[in-house]
Amino acid sequence: MTERLKEIYGSVPVIGWLIGMLVAVVTESAFGAGLAYALYLPKVPALLGLTVVLKQPSMFPAAILYVFLIYALPIFFAAGLTAPWANRMAAAMEALPLWLSAILHLGVLYLVLHLWTDMSDYRLQISKLTMIAVMLTLSINVINGYMGEFSCSHPGFMALGAYASSTFSLVLFRQDRLFGAPILPEFLGPYMFPLGLLLGGVAASLGALVVAIPSFRTRGDYLAIISLAFMFIVKSVFENLEVLGGPRGMGGQPHWATLPAVFIGMAVCIVVINNFVNSTMGKALNAVRDNETAAEAMTVNTRRTKMTAFMFGAFWAGVAGGLYAHELRYVNPSSFGIQSLAEILAMVYFGGLNSVVGSVVGALSIQMLSEALRPLELFKWIIIPLLLILVMIFRPTGLIAFRELNVKRTLGPRVRKSGG
Amino acid sequence: MHKSRAVLVVFFMFFMAFSFMSCGKEREARIKIGINAPITGDIPKVGEGTKYAAQMWLEEIEKAGGLQVGDKKYKVELVIEDNESKAESAVKANTKMISEDGVLIIIGPQSSKQAIAAGGVANDYKTPMISPWSTNPDTTRNRPFVFRGCFLDPFQGPVVANFVKEELGFKKAAVLYDVASDYPKCLAEYFKKAWEGINGPGSVVAYESFTTKDADFSSQLTKIKGSGAEFLFTPQYYNEVALIVKQARELGFTAPILGSDSWGSAETVKLCGPACSGLYFSTHYAAAGAKGQTKEFIDSYKQKYGYVPDDVGALTWDALRLAQKAIQNAGSLTGDIAKDRQAVRDQLAKTKDFEGITGKMSFTEEGDPIKCAVIVRISDKGEFEFYKQVCP
């Protein structure tokens, strides 16, 4: 039986799974509420029943049944049934340019996500924050994973991005306590939002320059403390800048971090970072990490490589910070302290160094875990660290480390027609 | 293979059986009240006080058999969510309580850092929220659905300034505050403004700061001592108060030290010891010599949890009572959560002369209460004695 299952499901391409998910989501929006009612669940379980498990344990079997009927069954059913058809589709898409095929896949994924989050605002918010966390994790993976340094300044970069893009949107488009009347009409705002995020990213990479110049004069662990000092400095600067609200923080950012905006941000981030780490530059970066002297001998300009990668990582942290500010619609210097550093580090090391997939997995699992364990209150912060310690002991570089993401092969069909 | 299939089938039957375990419960209409409290993170004591006060309130409701709204008695359920004293987490918790649990009203978050962000969510989803402790004006500004249970910094600053002027007659003030924390910083600013308004510019001779989690204030206190200030105003939390007062005395600073409502915790005296006796601070209510329902609350809290409640506990209690009153005044609940929330919000906004344990209050347009402050003196026995009442 297992052989048979392996045979069927081993041959399902990515698009097949996406179709399965689509079917599941459609099933849920049609029958979810009814089934939840029949199973005496208070509502449609928001995060696959994760939030119910610890809050109301008696609901647990019902939630499992719900997940089985609504998600597992349709996904496997649809994916298994459509497998041959999906393979043909994947093969057809393989003939298209890679970017087009990737966009098609992402389009389907977005559709799934859109339908899924449409059912609950809580889901929507968690999904958005998780996607922002994915961006953050990926961006720190460039530095701590691909470059192999230990950087502690990510909250600082995030803060720079958050404040820069918030200032951009508040000065230009909003009537605000801090800056007064808007300069441009508000309807332009959402179209200019990417510009604001870009500004946030640039601000963060300029900040990275401040760290990079002294720390890459030599190889060593000085980046760790220079970046730590940088984090304290950034926090202190924002606390003292009364123009930006000081410790009171900055609120009232417009509602621009919508699902499509965050999704596009994350997709672009994943694609760009994946391309970067697979480029010559990315390989040079790995060479620098593994042996700097040897890399230098192989004509790699080590200092420039490191600086570029560092600023590149910071850039995406800044963009993520901008999205974060517009999602929470309030920023405050104390949100970017040591606590947030520990969280970001936990996500990247849990998921796996030097791996795009690992970062996605790490961010996703830590975010979901921290939502699921919320009812445990204090013990949540004993369980998550314990889990991370176990992961470190048994898989010291994280769950999925050192895996290259080959987009072409991933998206391609699983079964090729012989002679075809 | 057959064996494994059989196991699978048994497993499923087992699950099916269990999935109807919760069916016995009747689908009755309940009133859900959300509590958004910092149970973990930087200020666990605040979260604890919030939680305890809320549980005490629930017990009282349960003793009465539920909450009487109109002609129906409703069961009340508390949804307590931990916000880890982080803005992000507070926002998530609020969204969850509003869209998943379907709470009628939210009490919390306590500190402004979380309340401002979470208040935005509550207002967007048109769910009434009362932050018992957040003193930042931004929490309720332009948010018809957000209320607060305490007075604001712009009121408290002048209260202390006037008190010192009238009762102690000093001319030169020093201020020491935490620059990284919203509440002390704002209060310090308003105090400075009020004091300079009374005594002319330059009368605040030392205006010193530190950063959250600092423990050594010697450099700042040395500066303050050298400035010739006649008293020190430090609107800090109880754990810092103990350190500041002790270090000041060790550095030879003997002038009086004054504080604000953040001193109002039983821990202040426990940590500070005799060094703090004789000092004054402004707060919401005086625990020692309290009368009526205030005394009742303090006594039952103390009996239950073993210590005199902090101001957070008292304010949370009041916020819950406010919510209770608003729900009852709404007359009846339709069962349509959006309509009920709107009704409760309208009733809250109409609140006039509510007799809380921390004083009488009425809400302004912005959802801020107008209430009196009291000046409290720490007695030699370490009790908070009523000294004076100041009303707006």
Added chain:
Amino acid sequence: MEFVLQNFINAMQWGSFYALIALGYSMVYSILMLFNFTHGDIFMTGAYIGFGAATVLLFLTASVGISVPGWLLLILTILISMMLTSLLGIIVERVGYRPLRDAPRASAAITGLMIGIILETGNLAVLGARRFSFPSLIETVTYNIGGVYFTNKKILIVGVSLFLMLLLHAFIRKSRWGMAMRAMSYDYQVVPLMGVSLNMIAPMTFAIGSALAAAAGILYGMAYPVLDPYMGVLLGWKSFVAAILGGRGSILGAALAGFLLGFIEIFTAMIFPSTLRDLIAYTIILLILTFRPYGFFGQPYTTQLRL
């Protein structure tokens, strides 16, 4: 003048804590090339153990009815806490660091960080949210010499810290174990081949570092008598900065850098508006590292990340 002198005394006290904690970081860093991010929380645990020991001792002497002088109790408290905390250090090494000896160094840093979080939360779970006041074992006496105020506790704190630092210095320079440690810091892959066991030296390093942190914790409890589960976080990270600033392989450097950090923080608050303290203090450190990239006493070296 007395103003500067007063701040000098303040900075000596504040710097002692940074120095004592930085020593623990520096030892683990120099000998095993690891970041011990648990250290700040070991310091916290040491303070709490000291608090427990002092409370028990006070209770015992009171119930037996003998009067023991305060200084004796203090010494006992420090010794008990140092012993128990070094045990904790050994456990941390065994659980969090030894399994990861061949893993990337950053992974060990993460386990350290996570053990720290467990210690903080565990403390909160066991002892609850209330804060504790460290019992005053010795009577505070305030001296005033020409307008400069200081207490007997300040003298004691600076004295004990300096004594411990000298003791450690002597241990590392003069004893056979110290020699083994120094050898290990040159190359922990080759030295074990010469008959020095890494499984002996590594726990010892952690134990000594933790004992110093425990002493720092108790002294801290005497100076700032409010205990808090998160008290080690910021202090720990800042001491970490001091440890690396001191330079690798230099115990003395770490201690000096700790004092320097204390002085920078106190004196920037004295000269500039105190709101800008962190900003200016850490900019100075950034500048120091720009011009002395190997810290004060460290020799240039390259680290090989075993990824």
